[in-house]
Amino acid sequence: MVKALNCPNCAATFDPTENVCEYCGSYIITSKAKQITFDSDEYKLANKKIFFHEIEMNTNEFPIRSGVANMYYSATKSDGGRLLLTNQRLIFCAHAFNINPNLYWEIYLDEVDQVKLGLNLFITQRIHVFDEEENETTFIVYGGKHWLNELDHALNRIK
Template sequence: MVKALNCPNCAATFNPQDSMCEYCGSYIITSETKQTNYSLNEFKPTYKKIFFHEIEMQENELPVRSGLANLYYSATRSDGGQLLLTNKRLIFCAHALNINPNLYWEMKISEIDRTEMGLNLLISQRINIYDKKNNKTVFVVYGGKSWIAEVERAAGFIRG
């Protein structure tokens, strides 16, 4: 059974299976699927605002891909949550059940220097995201090659 949530824009109750608040017209991404790609045609100009959980998308920012992910620190430590790629940012929000449920991480697409595949763990894969200062952030995701391709496409990288 899916419980009702509150719209981050107007606080009205909405069913997360609907993805749109019937009161204010905001689009709310709450998907807990392994991975989802979004079509830009899906986001109509009539939507008042677009939210990823409670994070409001910026002006002209559109979701590209979302899915379950772990922010990986070491073999004994990671935080589970959702990863969202937009045309402007890569965003990670931890699940409420984590030790640190308020964990939020983001990187602007313009700050991404490079990406690479990490260790393959049967079903899931590590992806490494490097910023312009060579800081590495590691995520464990489903479909790592697809994530890398989408991040590189959003960043305008061309693989040689």
């Protein structure tokens, strides 16, 4: 377990179990949980910067759900990392153990045409995200039905 990290906003050392920098007050989401659903009201009231693994959230952007995920390309190729759903976008960040550790993918929710639940593999499920140009991105996640439910709610809120 990491005992201390640096705040992406002010560079001060902070305790990752606290999720808040004691110097600047920024929220820093570093959860290692397989899946977590956030209480967005906690973030709406604070009016502070919010970071997800060093990625700064936009103005009025709040985390909804985060979890371990693989970006799936084929039966023999995928990249592991974390997936974050906010009220504005879906973000994937690869972890450092990949061949491509700097992989970053995002799509704004207003560019999403549809999301579908795919193949169920025991405890994981595939989620298919289609953009307006019919490009498909597939993720393997824990609790695919929960992800799909949260994605549907977020998409319905922006339309």
